[in-house]
Amino acid sequence: MNWLAIGMFVVIVGITLGITYWASKRTKTTTEFYAAGRSISGVQNGFAIAGDYMSAASFLGIAGLIALYGYDGFLYSVGWLVAYIVVLILVAEPMRNSGKYTMADVLAYRLSPKPVRSAAALSTLVISTFYMLAQMVGAGSLIKLLLGIPYEFSVVFIGIMMILYVTFGGMLGTTWVQIIKAGLLMFGAIFLSVWVLGKFHFNLVDFFNKIAAQPEHGQKFLEPGQLFKNPIELVSLGMALVLGTAGMPHILMRFFTVPTAKAARTSVLWAMGLIGSFYIMTTFLGFGAAYFVGSSAVKAADKGGNMAAPLLAQTLGGGPGTVGGEFLLAFLCAVAFATILAVVAGLTLAASSAFAHDFYVNVIKGGSADEVTQVRVAKRTGVVVGIIAIILGILAKGQNVAYLVALAFAVASSANVPVIILAIFWKKFNTGGAVAGIIVGLVASVGLMAISPNVMGKAAIFPLGNPGIVSIPLGFIAAYLGSVFYNEKSAAAAKFEELYVRANTGLGAE
Amino acid sequence: MRWDKIAQSEDFKHLISIKSRFVVIAIIISSVYYFALPLSVGYFPKIMNQKVIGSINLAYLFALSQFFVAWIIAGVYARVANRHFDPLADKIKKQYVGGLEK
Numbered sequence: 001m002n003w004l005a006i007g008m009f010v011v012i013v014g015i016t017l018g019i020t021y022w023a024s025k026r027t028k029t030t031t032e033f034y035a036a037g038r039s040i041s042g043v044q045n046g047f048a049i050a051g052d053y054m055s056a057a058s059f060l061g062i063a064g065l066i067a068l069y070g071y072d073g074f075l076y077s078v079g080w081l082v083a084y085i086v087v088l089i090l091v092a093e094p095m096r097n098s099g100k101y102t103m104a105d106v107l108a109y110r111l112s113p114k115p116v117r118s119a120a121a122l123s124t125l126v127i128s129t130f131y132m133l134a135q136m137v138g139a140g141s142l143i144k145l146l147l148g149i150p151y152e153f154s155v156v157f158i159g160i161m162m163i164l165y166v167t168f169g170g171m172l173g174t175t176w177v178q179i180i181k182a183g184l185l186m187f188g189a190i191f192l193s194v195w196v197l198g199k200f201h202f203n204l205v206d207f208f209n210k211i212a213a214q215p216e217h218g219q220k221f222l223e224p225g226q227l228f229k230n231p232i233e234l235v236s237l238g239m240a241l242v243l244g245t246a247g248m249p250h251i252l253m254r255f256f257t258v259p260t261a262k263a264a265r266t267s268v269l270w271a272m273g274l275i276g277s278f279y280i281m282t283t284f285l286g287f288g289a290a291y292f293v294g295s296s297a298v299k300a301a302d303k304g305g306n307m308a309a310p311l312l313a314q315t316l317g318g319g320p321g322t323v324g325g326e327f328l329l330a331f332l333c334a335v336a337f338a339t340i341l342a343v344v345a346g347l348t349l350a351a352s353s354a355f356a357h358d359f360y361v362n363v364i365k366g367g368s369a370d371e372v373t374q375v376r377v378a379k380r381t382g383v384v385v386g387i388i389a390i391i392l393g394i395l396a397k398g399q400n401v402a403y404l405v406a407l408a409f410a411v412a413s414s415a416n417v418p419v420i421i422l423a424i425f426w427k428k429f430n431t432g433g434a435v436a437g438i439i440v441g442l443v444a445s446v447g448l449m450a451i452s453p454n455v456m457g458k459a460a461i462f463p464l465g466n467p468g469i470v471s472i473p474l475g476f477i478a479a480y481l482g483s484v485f486y487n488e489k490s491a492a493a494a495k496f497e498e499l500y501v502r503a504n505t506g507l508g509a510e
Numbered sequence: 511m512r513w514d515k516i517a518q519s520e521d522f523k524h525l526i527s528i529k530s531r532f533v534v535i536a537i538i539i540s541s542v543y544y545f546a547l548p549l550s551v552g553y554f555p556k557i558m559n560q561k562v563i564g565s566i567n568l569a570y571l572f573a574l575s576q577f578f579v580a581w582i583i584a585g586v587y588a589r590v591a592n593r594h595f596d597p598l599a600d601k602i603k604k605q606y607v608g609g610l611e612k
Contacts, residue, residue: 071569078547078576085540088584089533205564212565223559224551224569231552238548262596265588272584276577283570498513504525505599507516507606 005146005330012338013161016177020165023173030374031510034101034353035256036171038510042263044179046270049254051178052346053080053245053271054185054278055131056138056306057405059339062279063312064305065227066286067298070217072227073286075234077279079241081272086246088268093261094424094503095252100510102350103252103416104358107423109502110495112431112488113367117358119438123415124249124354126442127408128385129392131248132347134404136393138306139340145302146310146333152394158344159390165345166352166382171257174345181342182274188335192309193281195316196288207284211291221290233464237406240468244409247416250343250350261506285309292316304401310336348389352381403454406466410449414471415441418479424503427496429479432486437479444471516606525598532590540583547572 027033040048058080065073099105104120136155143154165173200207212219220226228234245251255264289298289308292315301307313332317324356378361369369377396404419437422429448467453460464470502508516522551558551569558569 074573078573081577082540082544082580085580085583089536089587205566208565219565222565222567222570225555234548234552235545238545242544265591269584269588272581276581280577497517501513501516501522505602507603
């Protein structure tokens with residue numbers, strides 16, 4: 001038992017519950033619950049996006065991949081930042097201008113609401129589930145490794161925390177949990193990076209020279225090809241990373257919390273600054289762990305390399321058993337824990353809004369439900385989503401986390417992104433195209449993943465671990481063909497003008 | 511509701527034309543620059559493995575440059591949007607907001 005780590009966990013839990021209590025007093029209406037009353041400023045939202053986005057996969061996963069495979073791990077960092085160009089230029093402002101709480105609001109504007117909302121709710125639930133599972137499995141293993149608390153107990157605990165944040169704190173509480181987490185994560189990363197580079201007198205060339213000079217690594221460690229052997233795989237992964245972010249429901253939802261499109265733009269710029277700086281620092285954390293801890297020692301602690309950053313902190317602090325080492329290890333683990341809590345809260349909220357707002361209120365109730373009922377249903381859905389996440393999290397014990405995250409990004413980029421982009425920019429797009437695009441993108445990405453080497457190993461039918469290069473074009477083609485062959489009776493094209501004006505000017509924006 | 515009238519107005523058409531031109535160019539530049547990275551490290555590892563300063567090779571510098579290029583494109587977008595897109599959108603909004611009430 002690491003009492004220091006437990007103490008820090010308790011502090012983080014206490015602070016976040018305090019925020020939740022404060023937020024619960026300010027969360028009564030639907031807009032307050034889903035969109036924090038549109039009261040979040042651009043800068044705050046920038047921090048919250050960073051907090052929502054940089055998951056355990058970023059902090060623990062990438063540092064681990066770099067510590068084990070060197071250069072190739074850094075390619076994830078690059079893709080995950082460049083993705084925000086798509087978000088900034090194509091989706092953030094139109095979303096804010098024409099949506100209310102979910103991406104389906106934007107689609108339902110000009111298309112037949114019931115089929116479109118049902119399809120969008122389905123893809124949102126699938127993406128949130130895979131992404132949430134990845135976080136739960138990661139968190140469960142991490143806490144077990146550090147504190148010796150059984151995996152199942154950790155998963156139940158995280159599930160309860162996220163239910164509390166979301167049902168009581170709503171979007172306001174979730175936002176502040178994410179802002180604090182982003183601050184903690186940046187502090188942790190800067191702190192470790194400065195320490196690592198300080199050991200080399202802040203000479204970057206010396207840093208890389210010394211790594212290359214280690215017999216365990218050599219110059220090869222700084223070169224591509226240690227993890228990805230197939231260039232097509234690299235391109236496919238790149239496509240899913242770069243486009244997937246623009247289809248991530250928990251990220252899109254953040255744009256509804258700010259008052260104007262301009263604030264949405266400001267928030268992406270801040271998020272890009274934070275996320276980019278963090279990802280550049282992953283090289284110091286990852287290569288630093290490889291140098292100071294050693295790749296084999298990192299691998300010995302966890303096969304996936306997920307313990308690289310915490311082990312680096314422990315080693316820099318003086319090693320296992322020393323006060324400094326144990327303190328830093330506990331601090332880093334607490335940061336990782338806060339990271340996971342903030343991301344799962346955002347995902348729970350996105351999943352709840354997809355079910356409660358899109359499916360229950362607008363499909364089952366035909367849009368006619370009063371405020372009180374809407375908030376009540378949203379909260380109940382949050383509880384149900386949390387319980388399902390706990391059950392699936394326990395069942396998914398031992399699953400490969402990277403695979404689950406890749407799947408979430410593949411589905412988001414193949415099912416959501418083609419439909420969002422075409423709805424905003426293409427006049428002839430219609431309900432047939434939206435439903436076909438979402439369903440084909442969803443089935444293609446999940447199906448190809450099921451027959452990929454990640455699942456079937458050497459017997460794989462589909463040769464790539466990332467289906468993006470096939471499933472993303474399929475999503476676009478299905479959305480195109482669906483629009484061409486489906487004869488829409490309602491005035492989808494006429495409605496396009498309305499959406500187009502709204503999306504580009506902010507006229508009539510809520 | 512006069513959405514079609516706004517959509518046909520000179521101001522709106524002008525906004526869309528300058529905006530689309532910028533968006534298309536920005537997306538093409540960033541896509542070409544981004545996908546050049548996986549393609550070059552995948553297909554031309556010999557060139558990318560060239561050391562530039564000490565052990566730091568072209569592959570790392572190229573990957574690192576991606577962050578700065580993304581930041582620059584984002585910065586240029588924000589500047590253009592603040593200076594050119596927003597004033598036009600505001601003008602349209604002011605003009606039509608009265609006429610949009612039912």
